[in-house]
Amino acid sequence: MSVAIVGVGQTPFRRSCGINIRELCFKAFRDALEDINLAPKEIDASIICSAPEYDKQRSPAGLISEYLGLTPKPTFYAESICSSSSTGVKVGYGFIKSKLHDIVAIIGFQKMSEISSAEVQERMGRGADIQWESPFGAMMPAGYAMFAHAHMQEYGTTEEQLAKVKVKSSKYSFSNPLAMYRRVITLEECLKARVIASPLKMFDCCANADGASCVIMASEEKAKKITDTPVWVAGIGAASDTLSTTARTNLNGLTCAIDAGTQAYKMAHIEPEDVDVAEVHDCFTIAEIMAYENLGFCKPGEGGKLIEESQTYIGGKIPVNVDGGLLSKGHPIGATGGSQIRTIVFQLQGRAGKTQVDGAEVGLVHNIGGIGLYGNVTILRR
Amino acid sequence: MSFDKFGKMSYVSETKVADFVKYLEEGKIMATRCIRCGKLYFPPRADCPDDLSVDMTWQELSGRCKLLTYTTAHFAPVGFKDDLPYTLALAQCEEGVKVFALFSKDLNENEIHIGMDLRLTPLPLPNGRITYELKKV
Numbered sequence: 115m116s117v118a119i120v121g122v123g124q125t126p127f128r129r130s131c132g133i134n135i136r137e138l139c140f141k142a143f144r145d146a147l148e149d150i151n152l153a154p155k156e157i158d159a160s161i162i163c164s165a166p167e168y169d170k171q172r173s174p175a176g177l178i179s180e181y182l183g184l185t186p187k188p189t190f191y192a193e194s195i196c197s198s199s200s201t202g203v204k205v206g207y208g209f210i211k212s213k214l215h216d217i218v219a220i221i222g223f224q225k226m227s228e229i230s231s232a233e234v235q236e237r238m239g240r241g242a243d244i245q246w247e248s249p250f251g252a253m254m255p256a257g258y259a260m261f262a263h264a265h266m267q268e269y270g271t272t273e274e275q276l277a278k279v280k281v282k283s284s285k286y287s288f289s290n291p292l293a294m295y296r297r298v299i300t301l302e303e304c305l306k307a308r309v310i311a312s313p314l315k316m317f318d319c320c321a322n323a324d325g326a327s328c329v330i331m332a333s334e335e336k337a338k339k340i341t342d343t344p345v346w347v348a349g350i351g352a353a354s355d356t357l358s359t360t361a362r363t364n365l366n367g368l369t370c371a372i373d374a375g376t377q378a379y380k381m382a383h384i385e386p387e388d389v390d391v392a393e394v395h396d397c398f399t400i401a402e403i404m405a406y407e408n409l410g411f412c413k414p415g416e417g418g419k420l421i422e423e424s425q426t427y428i429g430g431k432i433p434v435n436v437d438g439g440l441l442s443k444g445h446p447i448g449a450t451g452g453s454q455i456r457t458i459v460f461q462l463q464g465r466a467g468k469t470q471v472d473g474a475e476v477g478l479v480h481n482i483g484g485i486g487l488y489g490n491v492t493i494l495r496r
Numbered sequence: 497m498s499f500d501k502f503g504k505m506s507y508v509s510e511t512k513v514a515d516f517v518k519y520l521e522e523g524k525i526m527a528t529r530c531i532r533c534g535k536l537y538f539p540p541r542a543d544c545p546d547d548l549s550v551d552m553t554w555q556e557l558s559g560r561c562k563l564l565t566y567t568t569a570h571f572a573p574v575g576f577k578d579d580l581p582y583t584l585a586l587a588q589c590e591e592g593v594k595v596f597a598l599f600s601k602d603l604n605e606n607e608i609h610i611g612m613d614l615r616l617t618p619l620p621l622p623n624g625r626i627t628y629e630l631k632k633v
Contacts, residue, residue, distance in 0.1 A: 360539065
């Protein structure tokens with residue numbers, strides 16, 4: 115029995131959404147159900163995903179399932195920071211495959227504007243190992259910046275190549291009305307921007323956002339009744355790596371992404387070159403370059419060259435993040451994975467509009483939690 | 497024995513390796529070694545997951561290490577804004593373990609190159625706190 119994605123939804127990602135988290139989730143939920151033949155009451159279970167340290171509500175699954183009319187069906191919370199909704203999709207897949215449930219809704223959200231930016235900074239400072247790394251002022255951009263310097267040293271990757279990832283991102287976000295930033299950014303602007311954590315500058319970093327996403331999954335039998343264009347889950351991989359930087363063995367890539375990708379390719383019986391379009395977790399420009407290599411779109415060390423040669427644009431070897439990616443869409447932590455899945459589902463259904471990759475049959479989503487802490491790769495097929 | 501005087505801003509007060517701070521005050525940077533399997537841990541751990549052993553012994557590190565990677569932060573979490581810019585580094589100790597620490601403030605970013613020799617040394621901070629930092633050799 116195959117498992118399908120039958121509906122996807124997303125709110126606009128914005129700096130400040132002006133509504134509460136239950137209303138934000140309702141918006142994405144309604145969007146996912148809009149053009150499919152499914153009544154909310156037919157949903158058997160819901161999985162609510164966010165990073166709880168940014169929520170004011172304790173145990174948000176209860177609040178959101180109530181507001182979406184999903185009680186008394188089972189609901190619970192899934193968390194792996196920035197990859198929470200991919201984790202939710204993996205759990206949903208397991209529910210359906212095991213025949214515990216037929217139809218599952220995965221709702222990811224984050225309202226980063228709910229707490230003050232000082233509070234956000236305080237929580238971000240506790241994202242590293244709080245005993246041995248946070249006391250030095252470690253934080254997310256610094257962590258990826260250390261990978262960037264190691265990659266530049268090992269492979270000769272340049273700051274211009276990093277900037278070219280953002281240039282591509284801004285080109286495609288121009289066509290994505292849900293993206294937070296839609297202005298085309300030039301290479302020169304990227305290179306002149308202020309340094310956040312060397313060598314990463316402002317445009318090398320994604321921005322916090324408010325937003326929600328929704329993925330509706332169903333068994334093969336139900337899926338065919340719900341929609342004429344189900345998208346099939348062909349492969350799912352997940353892995354973890356150490357939280358502490360000192361215990362990492364690979365400083366030039368994310369081992370959890372390599373592991374998750376290997377599992378997903380094996381399960382889907384495909385090779386990297388069979389992927390027609392991909393969404394990768396570009397929380398920083400270096401993260402996208404490492405993703406190219408970790409997913410096998412190019413050899414280790416050739417990620418910089420891949421963007422340099424424009425091979426990840428539409429028309430290139432493997433179009434990547436043609437919705438603008440995290441760098442331009444914004445990154446509402448718990449909603450991000452669901453948004454990536456929505457983009458790939460639209461691509462495989464031929465509904466991607468101006469950024470449609472012609473004839474896309476196989477799509478891949480790479481969603482990372484933390485600095486390569488949680489790796490999730492999902493392969494979808496038309 | 498309290499661990500909460502470690503670092504500029506500590507989030508952990510209780511740990512089985514709190515003696516680390518006492519040693520640091522004596523000028524020693526200590527790792528732990530599992531008596532059963534011999535594995536060396538830095539930062540120190542009280543428990544070895546490889547053989548589920550809790551029989552550990554302290555071992556002093558020489559402090560000699562090489563730079564693996566670094567970044568200079570121009571943006572900081574709460575509590576570190578006054579220190580900006582500061583340089584975080586990951587270094588490989590000659591004993592094989594890695595250390596995550598700040599570069600000493602007297603080092604200019606343009607002097608930094610990956611692979612350079614460094615020395616890990618204790619650093620007393622104001623208000624009776626203590627940490628360690630990486631210095632140029």
